[in-house]
Amino acid sequence: MLDVKTLESWLWEAACKIRGEIDAPKYKDYILPLIFLKRISDVFEDEVAAFGEKVGSYETAQMWVEWDHNVVRFYIPPEARWENIIKQSQNLGEYFTDAVRAVARENPKLQGVIDIVDFNATTAGQRVISEERLKMLVDTISKHRLGLKDVEPDILGRAYEYLLRKFAEGSGQSAGEFYTPSEVAVLMAHIVDPQPGEEIYDPCVGSGGLLIKCHLLFRERYDDDPQVRPLKFFGQEILASTYAMANMNVFIHNMEAEIALGDTMNLPKFLDERGGLRKFDIVVSNPMWNQNFAQSTYENDTFGRFTFGFPPSSSADWGWVQHMYASLRENGRMAVVLDTGSVSRGSGSTGSNRERDIRKHFVEKDLVESVILLPENLFYNTTAPGIILVINKNKAQERKSQVLLINASRLFEKGRPKNFLPDSTIELVSGIYHDWKEEEGISKIVSPEDVAKNDYNLSPSRYVAQNNNDEVLPLDEAVLELREAEEERQEADQKLQAILEELLGS
Numbered sequence: 001m002l003d004v005k006t007l008e009s010w011l012w013e014a015a016c017k018i019r020g021e022i023d024a025p026k027y028k029d030y031i032l033p034l035i036f037l038k039r040i041s042d043v044f045e046d047e048v049a050a051f052g053e054k055v056g057s058y059e060t061a062q063m064w065v066e067w068d069h070n071v072v073r074f075y076i077p078p079e080a081r082w083e084n085i086i087k088q089s090q091n092l093g094e095y096f097t098d099a100v101r102a103v104a105r106e107n108p109k110l111q112g113v114i115d116i117v118d119f120n121a122t123t124a125g126q127r128v129i130s131e132e133r134l135k136m137l138v139d140t141i142s143k144h145r146l147g148l149k150d151v152e153p154d155i156l157g158r159a160y161e162y163l164l165r166k167f168a169e170g171s172g173q174s175a176g177e178f179y180t181p182s183e184v185a186v187l188m189a190h191i192v193d194p195q196p197g198e199e200i201y202d203p204c205v206g207s208g209g210l211l212i213k214c215h216l217l218f219r220e221r222y223d224d225d226p227q228v229r230p231l232k233f234f235g236q237e238i239l240a241s242t243y244a245m246a247n248m249n250v251f252i253h254n255m256e257a258e259i260a261l262g263d264t265m266n267l268p269k270f271l272d273e274r275g276g277l278r279k280f281d282i283v284v285s286n287p288m289w290n291q292n293f294a295q296s297t298y299e300n301d302t303f304g305r306f307t308f309g310f311p312p313s314s315s316a317d318w319g320w321v322q323h324m325y326a327s328l329r330e331n332g333r334m335a336v337v338l339d340t341g342s343v344s345r346g347s348g349s350t351g352s353n354r355e356r357d358i359r360k361h362f363v364e365k366d367l368v369e370s371v372i373l374l375p376e377n378l379f380y381n382t383t384a385p386g387i388i389l390v391i392n393k394n395k396a397q398e399r400k401s402q403v404l405l406i407n408a409s410r411l412f413e414k415g416r417p418k419n420f421l422p423d424s425t426i427e428l429v430s431g432i433y434h435d436w437k438e439e440e441g442i443s444k445i446v447s448p449e450d451v452a453k454n455d456y457n458l459s460p461s462r463y464v465a466q467n468n469n470d471e472v473l474p475l476d477e478a479v480l481e482l483r484e485a486e487e488e489r490q491e492a493d494q495k496l497q498a499i500l501e502e503l504l505g506s
Contacts, residue, residue, distance in 0.1 A: 002144060002151050007159035011035065012166060014140040018133045028167040029241055030129060033100055033114050034141055035163075036248040039156065040074050040103070041082040042147035047072045069106065077102045086142050092134040093120030093127065112261060113247040116240060154216060157253035164207050164245070168380045169417055178206045178242045180286040180337065181378050183421040184388075185213040188284050188335045190430035191370075191390060194218050197229035198281035201327055203264040204320070205235025208246035208257070210284040215255050233257035234280065236264045265297060265316070265323065277303050283324040283334035289382070290339060291316040308361040311354055317342040318358045321389065325367070331394040333369070337386050340459060343371055347457035359456045363403070363448050367391050370404040370433055373460040375412035377419045385409060387460075390433075399436060403451060406432055406443045407464035441465075 014035070018027050051071055052061035069075035078084060080099040088095050096119040104115035121128045129137075146156060161182060168179040194200060194214045202210050211233045222228045233255055237243040243261045250257035260269035270278040298310040298319060305326040311318040317338045324334050346353030362368050370390040377383045392399075411425040432443050444463045454462060 001149070002155070004155050004158050004162075007144075007151065007156060008162045010140075010144055011159055011163045014137055015163065015166065017136040017140055018129055026128075028164070028245070029117050030119065031137065032160075032163070032245060032248060033117055034096070034137065035146075035160070036114060036252065037080065037085070037100060037103065038082055038141050039146040039252060041076050041080065041085075042145050042150065044072060044074060044076040044081070046147040046149065074103075074110075075106045077106055082142070086138060088138075089135070090131070092131050092138070093118075093129070096120075096134065110247075112240065113244045116244050153252060153254035154219065157212065157216075157249070160249060160252050161209065161212065164209070164249075171380065177239060177288070177381075178245060179380060180206065180209050181380070181418070181420065182209065182213070183426060184286075184337065184374065184378060184386075185209045185284075186217070187372075187421065187426045187429060188337070188388060189213040189217040190426060191335050191372075191388065191433055192282045192284060192333055193434070194231055194282060196222070197231075199232045199234065200282040200284065201233075201270065201278075201280040202235040202283070202285045203268070203323060203327070204285050204287040205237045205246050205259060206242055206286070208235060208249040208259070210286065211235055211257065212249060212253050212255070214282070214284065215253060230256055234259075234270055234278075236260045236262055236269050238263050265293060265319065268303065268323070270327075277305070277327050279329040279332070280327055281329055281332055283327055283332070283336070285320070285324060285334075286337035287316075287320040289317065289342075289386075290314065291320075293319060309354055309358045311358065315342070315345070315355065318355055321362075321391070322358070325391060325393075328391075328393055333390070333392045333394075335388055335390050337374075337388055339382075340373065340385055340387050343387055343389065343458035344462070347455040356456050359458060360452075362391070363451050363456055363458075366395065366401055366448065367393065368403050368458065369395055369399065370406065371458045371460055372406040372429060372433075373409050375409050375419055375421070378412070378421070380418065389458075401447055402436075402445050403448070403458070404433060404436060404443060404445050405458070405460040405463045407460040408442070409461065411442075 015027065015031050018030060048061050048065055049058055051064065052058035055061055055064060065071055065075070079095075080103045085096070085099065097117075100117070101115045104111045104113070119129065119134065144150070164179055165182060188210060192214065194217065200211060200214050202208075205211065215231060215233065218231050233250065235246060235257070237246055237259065238261075240261060243259060246259045250259065262269050268277060272278050292313055293316045295310060295313055298306045303326065305323050306319065308318075308322055321336060321338075324336060328334060342355065343359065346356030349356070368389070369392040372388040372390070374386045374388065376385040379386060406429055408421075408425060408429050411421065411428065412419045413422050428442075432439055436445070438444055442464065446463055450463075451458060
């Protein structure tokens with residue numbers, strides 16, 4: 001079987017065949033469907049061969065499969081089978097486009113997944129990818145077989161994740177739309193610690209990395225024990241191309257997953273039989289930070305999600321937190337990546353502040369279990385540090401009325417182009433969390449009263465000093481606070497105007 005390093009270098013070699021001809025954020029849209037097609041084509045061939053052993057011959061199996069497509073997991077029409085793909089020498093763009101669309105027609109689950117790219121697309125009269133480059137790409141992909149006996153799904157999946165990371169490195173600001181750094185996802189999986197039979201949900205699923213890291217950790221611990229109930233995964237994604245990546249990714253990892261396409265905040269797709277939000281055991285997510293949603297999104301909500309208050313239009317962070325909280329079962333837990341300002345904005349300001357007031361509700365209801373401050377320059381769409389907010393609806397008795405704050409801002413290694421969390425940091429931070437302990441200069445356990453004294457500022461750096469550094473408000477956070485203050489001023493002006501009009505009218 002192929003090892004992961006061989007697969008990684010091979011997949012990147014394939015990607016490099018079309019690099020330079022198209023923009024970095026786009027070339028993933030062309031190579032990933034072809035790699036996916038190669039995988040399902042090889043698996044289809046293996047399944048036909050296995051069926052042939054049962055019915056007497058490969059030829060008999062082929063005839064049977066053509067007569068009844070349901071004897072295999074996925075039916076691949078002849079023109080889309082890799083043996084015919086590699087024979088093509090002209091009109092490749094048109095042929096590949098027709099091939100992936102034929103696969104989608106035969107397999108409804110793959111509609112909108114494998115068939116969204118036009119390999120024959122042009123811009124200003126020029127082909128996006130030339131025939132020559134497409135031929136080079138297919139020849140490179142053909143170097144290795146990806147069947148059931150050639151590569152383990154998890155190994156292929158890890159190589160696929162590697163390819164997504166490489167795409168993210170070249171995608172700049174757009175990378176955050178589909179990729180969370182792998183080691184951050186691993187840390188979150190260790191924090192939520194999935195147990196047999198649990199259902200895990202990501203409302204901003206991206207390419208599926210957070211769900212996949214939970215899957216891999218679970219597989220590592222239970223080693224495919226048939227007596228252990230498997231995990232079930234659910235995710236929703238607003239971008240069609242990213243939705244396609246997520247579906248291909250979970251398929252390659254051989255996961256029991258359901259990924260939906262749509263706008264989670266305005267039209268959540270996972271509902272119960274009564275039309276309310278479906279509940280899950282675990283939620284993991286990394287939503288886009290500081291999104292702008294109109295106030296009507298919160299005011300007109302029919303799912304009862306925003307009971308702790310409406311976040312400001314300038315930042316939907318606590319809107320996302322409330323959606324995730326509303327999606328948890330009674331004993332559920334969640335870990336969400338947000339920007340650092342989400343746990344400190346508004347604290348210390350006079351009068352009302354929406355984000356601070358929402359945090360206050362979560363703290364007073366004893367729902368915040370932990371906040372982990374991450375190092376800077378980990379994420380592909382920003383150099384700013386993030387935090388992992390851990391919410392638990394059913395804290396262990398010894399953790400009640402306590403919040404564990406972990407400052408991991410210095411626990412990184414330099415990398416190119418981004419810093420990263422080494423395995424030792426993941427082990428240390430997850431160990432501190434699960435052992436629920438204080439570590440000098442890294443973690444501190446505080447009470448809700450301590451948080452209240454700091455006006456519901458939950459930033460770990462506020463409580464865990466490192467080298468006596470004072471907190472300095474980043475420029476983007478200062479701008480957000482200014483926008484929120486301006487929004488509140490306008491609301492106050494409107495209320496005052498209404499009162500004056502009423503008084504003058506009377």
